[in-house]
Amino acid sequence: MAEAERIIGTPDNPEADGGEPERSGSVPGDVTGEDGQQPKGRRKIAVLFVVAAIAYAFDLISKMIVVAKLEHHEPIDVIGDWLRFNAIRNAGAAFGFGEAFTIIFTCIAAAVIVVIARLARKLYSLPWAIALGLLLGGALGNLTDRIFRTPGVFEGAVVDFIAPKGFAVFNLADSAIVCGGILIVLLSFRGLDPDGTVHKD
Template identity: 50%
Template sequence: MDAPHEASLGDAETQTARPRRTGALLVVAVLAYALDQATKLVAVDRLSGRDPVELLGGLLTLRLIRNPGAAFGLAGGATVVFSIVAVVVAVMILRTARHLRSLPWALALGLLLGGALGNLTDRLVRSPGVLRGHVVDFLELPNWPVFNVADMAICTGAALIVLLTLLGRTVEGTVERG
C-alpha cells in the first residue's frame, strides 16, 4: 500500500527524524510582534496631531489612524469578534506547533501569530477599552487602505500558507502526492 506522504528530504529520513521547527516559529512571531509594536509606538509619537507625511514621491504616506476593525479597516463594529478570532488563531497555531517540522510552515505560522498578537495587543490595551481598543495603522500606499506591520505579517503569512498548501507541503515536513 502506498503511503499518502513522501518525505521531502529523501527516503532514508523519516518524519520523526526531522527536527521540530517550533523555535523558528517563535522567533519569527516575536520579531514580527516586536517590529509591529515598536513601529506603532514611533508612529503614535511622531504622527499624532500631524498632517500625513508623503515619502518616496507619494508612493508611501505615513497617516496615523485608529482602526476599530480588521485589517485595512474592514468591519469596524466587530472589534470584540476580531479579538476573539485572534485568540483562537493563536491557540490553533500553538497547537499546530507540536507537529511542526517544516521551516517554510514555521515562517508562515510565525508571521501569522506575530501579526495576530500585535493587533490583539492594540485591542486589549488601547482606547476605548479592553477587547474594544482601536488598532494603530499608519502606512498607506496609493489606492490602498491604511495598514500596519502586523497586517503585513498576517497577509504575508496567509499568502505563504496558501502557497504551501497548493504545493502540497505539510506542517510535518512532507509533500503530499496528488
Template identity: 60%
Template sequence: MPDVTTSVRRRAYLLWAVAALAYAVDLGTKLAVVAKLEGRTTVSVLGDWLVLRVQRNPGAAFGMGAATTIVFTLVATAVVVVVIRYSRRLASTPWAVALGLLLGGALGNLTDRVFRTPGDFQGAVVDFIAVRDFSVMNLADWAITCGCGLAVVLSFRGAPATGTTGASAEAGAREA
C-alpha cells in the same frame, strides 16, 4: 539524518523567533508612530504613493466591521491558539516561517485590541502605512498578509504543515 523530534523542535524555535521578531517590530513601530506622528500631518515616504498617516481602526482591513471589534479580537485569539498548537508538530521550515509571521502579526493586532482605547477587548488597531488607492495598514497586517500568502503557496505545492509520523515527518526532517 537528524532526529525527527530535534527537527520539529528546531522548526518550532524558528516559528517563535519569527513571531517574536514580527511582534517586536510591529509593537516598536506603533509606539514610535503614536508618539511622534499621531495628530500631525502625513509624512511622505514615496511621493503620494506611500505615506505615513496614523489612523485608529476598530475594524478589519479597509475599515470593514468597525462595529464588531470584539469578533476580530476573538478571531485573533483563535489564530494564536491554533498556531501555538501547530507549533508542536511542524513538518517544514517554510511552514514555520509562514506560521511565525501569522502568529507575530496576530499578536501585534491583538495587543492593540486588548490594551488600546477604549479597552475591554475592543481597542482600535494603530494603522500608519498608507499605500495610495489601497489601504492604511501596520506591520502586523503586512506580517499576516505575507504569512498567509506563503501558506497559500505551500498549500498549493502540497507541502504538509504538520505531521510527526510517517513520510511527512521524514520529509520535514530532510528539509530542516
C-alpha cells in the same frame, strides 16, 4: 487552515484511537504522513517563535513611534503621494474593514493564536514555521492593540499608519499576516504539510 487542522487532528498515540501500537525502535511522538513518510530533522518550534517575536517587536516598536511622533500631525510623504505615513485608529479588521465587529475580530485573532500553538507540536517544516510565525506575530501585534488601547479592553482600536495611494491604511502586523497567509496558500498548493511530509491529492 484546512491543512493545519488535518495535521492537528493526527493522534500522537495510535493506540488511543484503536490503531496499531508503535513498532519497536520508533521514536515516541513521531509523525507519519499519508504516504508513510517520516518527518525529517527536528521540530521547528524555535523558528516559529523567533519569527513571531521579530514580527511582533517590529510592529510594537513602529506603533510606539507612530503614536509618539506622528499621531495628530500631518501625514509624512515617503514616496511623493504614492506612499505616506498617516496615523489613524482602526476599530475594524485588517485594512480598515468591519469596524462594527471589533470584538469578533479580537476573538478570531485569539483563536488563530490557539490553533498555531496546537500546531507547533507537530511542526517540522521550515517554510511552515516561517509562515505560522508571521501569522502569530501579526495576530499578537493587533491583539495587543485590541486589549490595551482605547476605548476599552477587547474593543481597542488598532494603530495603522502605512498609507499607499488608493489603498487602505495598514500596519506591519497586517503585512505579516498577509505574507504568512500567502505563504501558507503556496505551501498547500505544493502539497507540503506542517509536519514536513508531502501529500498527493
